[in-house]
Amino acid sequence: MRSPREYSEADVRIRPNSRGSRPRSKRRPDHADAIPALVIGLDRGRARLLTDDGVAVVAMMARELGRAAVVVGDRVDVVGDTSGASDTLARVVRVHERRTALRRSAEDVEGAERVLVANADQLVIVTALAEPEPRPRMVDRCLVAAFDAGMDALLCLTKADLADPEEFLSAYTSLGVSAVVTAAPGAATPSDITGLAELRAAVTGRMSVMVGHSGVGKSTLVNALVPQADRAVGKVNVTTGRGRHTSTSAVALPLPQGGWIIDTPGVRSFGLAHVDPDSLVHAFEDLGAVAQDCPRGCTHTADAPDCALDDWVDSGRAGAVGEARLASFRRLLASRTSSD
The missing domain is CATH 1.10.40 (Ribonucleotide Reductase Protein R1; domain 1)
Structure with a gap:
């Protein structure tokens, strides 16, 4: 019987590594040449930005950030093609620390919160005094969200030509919440809207978020404050008393006198499970x-x-x-x- 062969290392064939032998580095570039910008809109995983030089840029998210890394109002750093030319795409590589973050919980489920808007100074809560009827508890919840975020709150009451605002305002007098009362009976131009000058003064020079139910007149006010905004204006359903959603995503709009208005989609709930x-x-x-x-x-x-x-x-x-x-x-x- 033949004795079994003894093997040595010389008998083992080492296959070359087709991917190369150099280990992958975990170091990331510091992007020292990145340009700061403001997120003014989001659309299907792409961010619309305005650089500090005033150039409008479309950008994707860096892989390490993830697609949902930013919200409207975020300050970011961007690299790549920042020329703003048609069909160009830059890349967001950093998100700055947020000064404020307006959050909402989904169905009041703890841990299911999401940030709606970042770095805003003021929450403008738009509610109609009639058609549709005001919903004080919704207003209360928006106030809680504003206070929790460290933002100022401003009540903006619309359709004052249909109902007296005093009774509604009395519930918020002790809280010291500022208020603006407006009316736009068949308004065709901004000059026809009473109270618009007071609202404009309250938002000029600040970053303000406007929230409210559909049909309360929010888009009408946005179009009056920012004439080129061209936000769709909805009607109130006479059967349900509710408005139809006209804004589908948040967008930041520059005010002519300085500052920003962030218009948000009409909301029907504002979960607060995240608030301590x-x-x-x-x-x-x-x-x-x-x-x-x-x-x-x-x-x-x-x-x-x-x-x-x-x-x-x-x-x-x-x-x-x-x-x-x-x-x-x-x-x-x-x-x-x-x-x-």
């Missing part, structure tokens, strides 16, 4: 200072045990104004989980 009650109370300086004496984990609701806000009112230190502000705050707090 403790962070909300600190949006109100006086209430937040008192709430520091609350026990750990206090929900600040009317049935919360040993809530320092109740002691503040019961002792008389809050006064009538403080008591009204606490009642309004608790109404906002309850709106986090109520249907609108």
Whole structure:
């Protein structure tokens, strides 16, 4: 019988690596030549940008960022073809830190939140006084979202020719929320809209987000503020009392006198599952200072045990104004989980 052969390393054939032997580097380029820009729109995975030099650019996302890395209002750095010429495509390689982020939860499911707009200074909540009827709980929820994001809030009441605004405004007086009242009965030109000058003054020089139900007149106001916007204007369904969605995606529009308006699609819900009650109370300086004496984990609701806000009112230190502000705050707090 033949003895088994003994093998050595010389008998093993080493196949060459067809991909090369140099290991892949994890280092990424620093893109020192990247150009800063503002995201003014999104469309099917592409971002529409305006560079700091005023050039309109279309860009894709760098692979490491992902397709959903940016929202309207983001400041980004972009490389590639930034000439703005037709059929050119640049690439977003960095997203700057956000100053503010307006968020909304889907169906009030915790963890399902998404950022709607970044870096805005002010949330303009547009609601009609009639046709369709105002929905105060929706307004409350928008206010909560604004306070949570660290943004100022402005109530913009439309169709004041159809209903008196005073009763509606009285619910927000104690919160110190600014308001503008407008009316556009058959308005054909911006000069026919009463209250437009006050609204223009409130948004000029700022980045403002406009939100509201379909049919409340939001697009009419946007077209008046930005004549070249040409946003579609919808009608209210006489059967349901609801408007038809006319804006399909958020878009940032430059104001002639300076600043930006971000027009958003008409909303029918504004989930707030992501909002922490403790962070909300600190949006109100006086209430937040008192709430520091609350026990750990206090929900600040009317049935919360040993809530320092109740002691503040019961002792008389809050006064009538403080008591009204606490009642309004608790109404906002309850709106986090109520249907609108």
